[in-house]
Amino acid sequence: MAQTRVLVVEDEGIVAEGIVSSLEDLGYVVSGVVGVAEEAVRQAGELQPDVVLMDVRLPGRMDGVEAAEQIQSRFDIPVIYLSAYSEDEMLRRAGPTQPAGYILKPFDVRTLHTTIQMALYKHQIDRRYAHRMAQVMAVVPEGMVLLDTGGRVLLANPVGAEYLHALANVDVGGTVTQLGGRPLDDLVQPLPHGVSHTLKAAAPSVLEFDLVTRPVAAEGGPAGWVLVIRDVTREREIQRYAEQQERLAAVGQLASGIAHDFNNIMTVITMYAQLSQRMPNLPERLYERLRVIDEQGLEASKLIGQILDFSRQGNLEPRPMDLLMFLKEQVKLLSRALPENIAIDIRHENEEYVVNADPTRIQQVMMNLAINARDAMPDGGRLRVALERRGCNVEASFPVPEAPSQEWVCVSVLDTGAGIPPEALPHVFEPFFSTEGLSKEAVLNLSQIYGIVTSHAGHVGITSVVGEGTTCTFCLPALSLRKPEPAALGMAAPLLKGQGELVLVVEDDFATRRALASSLDYLGYQVLQAANGREALAAFERNAERIAMVLSDIVMPEMGGAALLRELRRRGVAVKVVLVSGHPLTEELSELKSLGLSDWLLKPIGLGQLAEMVYRVVKQE
Numbered sequence: 280m281a282q283t284r285v286l287v288v289e290d291e292g293i294v295a296e297g298i299v300s301s302l303e304d305l306g307y308v309v310s311g312v313v314g315v316a317e318e319a320v321r322q323a324g325e326l327q328p329d330v331v332l333m334d335v336r337l338p339g340r341m342d343g344v345e346a347a348e349q350i351q352s353r354f355d356i357p358v359i360y361l362s363a364y365s366e367d368e369m370l371r372r373a374g375p376t377q378p379a380g381y382i383l384k385p386f387d388v389r390t391l392h393t394t395i396q397m398a399l400y401k402h403q404i405d406r407r408y409a410h411r412m413a414q415v416m417a418v419v420p421e422g423m424v425l426l427d428t429g430g431r432v433l434l435a436n437p438v439g440a441e442y443l444h445a446l447a448n449v450d451v452g453g454t455v456t457q458l459g460g461r462p463l464d465d466l467v468q469p470l471p472h473g474v475s476h477t478l479k480a481a482a483p484s485v486l487e488f489d490l491v492t493r494p495v496a497a498e499g500g501p502a503g504w505v506l507v508i509r510d511v512t513r514e515r516e517i518q519r520y521a522e523q524q525e526r527l528a529a530v531g532q533l534a535s536g537i538a539h540d541f542n543n544i545m546t547v548i549t550m551y552a553q554l555s556q557r558m559p560n561l562p563e564r565l566y567e568r569l570r571v572i573d574e575q576g577l578e579a580s581k582l583i584g585q586i587l588d589f590s591r592q593g594n595l596e597p598r599p600m601d602l603l604m605f606l607k608e609q610v611k612l613l614s615r616a617l618p619e620n621i622a623i624d625i626r627h628e629n630e631e632y633v634v635n636a637d638p639t640r641i642q643q644v645m646m647n648l649a650i651n652a653r654d655a656m657p658d659g660g661r662l663r664v665a666l667e668r669r670g671c672n673v674e675a676s677f678p679v680p681e682a683p684s685q686e687w688v689c690v691s692v693l694d695t696g697a698g699i700p701p702e703a704l705p706h707v708f709e710p711f712f713s714t715e716g717l718s719k720e721a722v723l724n725l726s727q728i729y730g731i732v733t734s735h736a737g738h739v740g741i742t743s744v745v746g747e748g749t750t751c752t753f754c755l756p757a758l759s760l761r762k763p764e765p766a767a768l769g770m771a772a773p774l775l776k777g778q779g780e781l782v783l784v785v786e787d788d789f790a791t792r793r794a795l796a797s798s799l800d801y802l803g804y805q806v807l808q809a810a811n812g813r814e815a816l817a818a819f820e821r822n823a824e825r826i827a828m829v830l831s832d833i834v835m836p837e838m839g840g841a842a843l844l845r846e847l848r849r850r851g852v853a854v855k856v857v858l859v860s861g862h863p864l865t866e867e868l869s870e871l872k873s874l875g876l877s878d879w880l881l882k883p884i885g886l887g888q889l890a891e892m893v894y895r896v897v898k899q900e
Contacts, residue, residue, distance in 0.1 A: 282308045283399065286328040288346070289361065290314035290337055294384070298332065298361075301388050307395070315339050316346035323350045330379065330398050335362045335369040344373050351376065357402040359394055370472065383473040393421050393507060397493065400505065404495060422508035425495070430455045430463050433503065442488060442508040445480040458490065467492045467504050478508075486512045542580060542861040542882035543791040549576040550794045553886035554801055557774075580883050596639070597735065599758055602632040602688055606664055609645045613662075617649065620659030627666040632688045634755040640731045647728050648692040648751055655696025655749060665691040668757060686757040687737075693750045699743040707741055728753065774887060775894035776803040781822065782893065783807045785815040785831035785843065786859070795830065795889075802890050804897075812838025816846065819854075827897050828855045828877075833864075841871060848874050855896050859884065 285307050289295040292314075299309050310328040313319050316337045323331055331350055335343040347358040357379035362370055370381075379398030382391060396419045422439030426432060432451045435443060443449055446458045455463050459478030466476055476490040491507040552573040556566055610625045617623060645664075652662045667689050699707065708729040725741070732739040732753045743749040782804045786792035789810075796806045807822060809815040812835060819826060829847075831840035838846070840858045847854060858864075858871065858879045868879070877896045880888065 282306060283330065283395065284308045284310045284326070284328040285395070286310045286319070286323055286326060286331045287312045288314070288316070288319040288331060288333045288337070288343065290334060298391070301391055305388065305392050316341035316343060319343075319346045320349045320353075323354055323356055327354065328356060330395055330402075331356055331358045332382070332395075333358050333360055335360050335373055342369070344369065344376060347373070347378060348376050357398045359398050381472040389420070389509070393419070393509070396421075396423075397491075397505070397507060401493065401495075422506070422510075424506040424508065425503060426455060426463075426506065427503040439506070439508060442480075442510065445486065446478055446488065446508070459488065466490060467494075486510060487515050540788075543788045545576050545580045545883035547790045547794045549573055549580075549883050550798050550886055550889075552576065554798060557801070557886075576883065577885075596637045597635045598637075599633055599635055600638055600641075602634050602636075602641075602690070602755075603627055603666060605638060605641065606645070606666060606690065609642060610664060613645070613649050617653055617662065618659070621653060621656055621662055622660075623662045623664070625664045625666065628668075630668045631757075632666055632668060633758045634688050634735075635758055636735050636755055640735070644728050644731050644753065645690075645692070647725075651725070651751075652692065652694035652696060652749075655694055655698075660695035660748075661693075663691075663693040665693065667691075669754075687754040688757045689752055689754040691750055691752040693748060695748040698745040698747055698749055699741075700745060701743075704741060704743060708739075725751075774802060774890040776890070777894065777897060778803060779805055780827040780897050781805045781807060781825045782897075783809065783815060783818060783822075783826050783829045783831075785809045785812065785829065785835070785840065787811055787832065787835040791832075795884075798886055798889055799830075799893065802893065804893065811835045812840065812843035812846070815843055819847070819852070823852070823854075826854055828857065828893065830857050830859065830893070833858050833860045841867065844871060844874055844876060855899075857892060857896055 285302055287295055287298050287302070287309060289298060289312070295312050295314070299312060302309055310326045311322050313322055314337070316339055319331070319333065319337075320341075331347070333343045333347050333350075337343050337346070343360065347360070350356050350358055358376075359380040359382060360370075360373050360378050361382050361384060362373075363384045373381075379401055380394040382394050400423070417436050419436055420438065422442035423436045424432060424439040424443055425434040431454050432443065432449060435451050440451060443455070443458075447455050449455050457463055458466055459480055461476070461478065470476070470492075476492075478488040478490055480486045480488065487510075489509045489511050493505045493507070495503045495505060549572075552569050555561075556569045556573070561569075606625060610623055614623050649662065656662075668686060669689055670686055707725050728751070729739055732755070735755050737753055737755040739751070739753040741749065741751045777799075782799050784792055784795050784799065784806055786795060786808075787810050792808055792810070796808055799806050807818050807826070809818050812831070815829065815831065816838075819829075829843070831843055833840040840856075844856050844858070847856065853875065855877045856875070857877050859882060860879060861882045864871070864879055868876075871879075877899075878892060880892060
C-alpha cells in the first residue's frame, strides 16, 4: 500500500518542523509545508495529497477555515484542523465545514497518527472505498470498531476486536449495549473536541481505555458510529507518576522560596547567641541558656534542610558521610511523619558506618521505604531500621551473592505489614509492575530505590513473607574513614581574628546584615555595609583600595551576589569575594569559581565558621 502523503499548513516554523519530524517517524510522506492559506490551496491542487493538516489561524487575507473549505470543495481532500484551546471562535467557524478531524495543540504522536488514520478512514467510507477500509483498520495501532445504528459490530480491526471483548465481551457480529459498564447510548453522545471517554476493564487485569466516537454520516442522520479505542493503562501510570514528581517539585520550589528568609532568621538567632556566649563574666546559667538557643537554632535549620533535600532533584553529589548519624536524624523525621500507630526504631552495633554517598538521594531511599511500609500497615505495626557492616564473601544473606568481595554498610528496613506474594518478588523493581499485595506507588518507589542504590555502586534486595512483613536491604561500599570527634562541651573555643581589615558586607535583609556586621566587628574587622549589589558597587568605587574582601548574599533585589561578582570581574577588579547562600550551590558553582570566587558559606552561619572563613580568605595571597 502506498504511503500516505500529507500537506502541512502551519505558519510557525518550529511547530511545522516538529509536525514534519513526527509524520516522518510514523512513516508518512510530507508532500509540502506552507504557511499561507492561499498557497495551501494552490499546493493542494498541484500535489493532490491524501490529507491536509491545516492550522486554523494563518496570516494573510484568508485563514485556515476558508482555505479548508476551498480544498475540500475543489479537490475532495480531507482536512484536519490544527488549533489551540484558546481559539474557540475559530473552532465554532470551523464546525460547519465538516472537517475530517481536529488536533488540539500540544499533541502527542499517537494522537497525530490516530487522527490522520481516522480522517482517511472516514473519507474512504464517504467515497464508498470499503475494500480499502479493512486495510487501513488492520494496521492502525488503536482499536477501531464500526457499529451500525443498532449497536451491531460490523467491522473491527484485530486490536479493536481484542479491546471490545475486554470491555463488553462482544465479538464481531454481536451487539454492543455497554462498554466498560457504561451504556452505549451515553458513549455515542457528542463530546467537545479533544475530549474522550475513559473506560475500565477488569479482565484479565485492570486496564484503562480512552474512547472516541464519531458518527458515520448519512442522509437523515448517522448510519452508525466509528469507535476508536486506545489502551492507556501504562500511559496513565506514567502520567500519575509524573504528576507525583511534579507535586514534589512544586513543594521543593515552595521550600526553596521560604528557605532564604528562614535561614536569614536563623543566621541572626545563632550568630547573636554565639556572640553573647563570648561576653566576659557571663553567668553559667545564662551561658547554658544561650547554648540551648544556639543548638535549637541549628536543629531548626537542619529540619528545613531535610525538607529541601527531600524535594531536590539533580545529579549525584556524593561525599563521605556517617550513615549512622544520618539515619538517626531520618528516624527522628519519620517518627513525626508516620501515623502514631506505627512504632519506629533503629538497631545498630558499635561499628563505623561511613560511606561515599549523596545524602539527598539516600534520604529519598529512606522516605520511599517508609512510605511503602506505612501503606503495608494500615492498622499499625512496627518499622525497624537496622544498620550493620558486613562482608558479602562471608554473609549468605547478602542481597546479591555475586557482588564484589569487600566491606559493605547495609541498611535493612523491616515492616510487619501484609507482605508480598512470592511470585511477585522477582519483579518488584520493575517500573509499573503491580500485583495483589503490592501497590503501584510501592512499585514506583522500589524502582526508584533500585536506580539510586545502583548509581552509588551498591546493591539492593528484598525478602517478604505474606502475613508477616517485608524487609528491604540496600548495601553501599564502606569507607575506612575516622568519624569526626564530637565537639567538647564547655565554654566557646578561641576564634581567629582580624587586624582591622575592611570587609564589605552585602545583604538585603537588615537584621542579617547587622548581625554579620556585629560579628565581624567583634572579630576585629572594619565593616562597610550595602543592601544590594548596586549599593556595593558604589561603596567599592569610594573605597576600592581599602576593601580586603566582599561578603555577599546571593539572592538580593536589583543585583544579587553572583551578578555582583561578574560585574566586578568585568571591571577588572580582583578583590576576594565570598558568597552566602540559603541553599547549596551546585551547577552554578563551577562558573563562579572560574570567575575567581574565593569560597561560599551556607546559611545559617555560625560565628566560628565565619571567623575561620574570613580569616583564611583575607590572609591568602
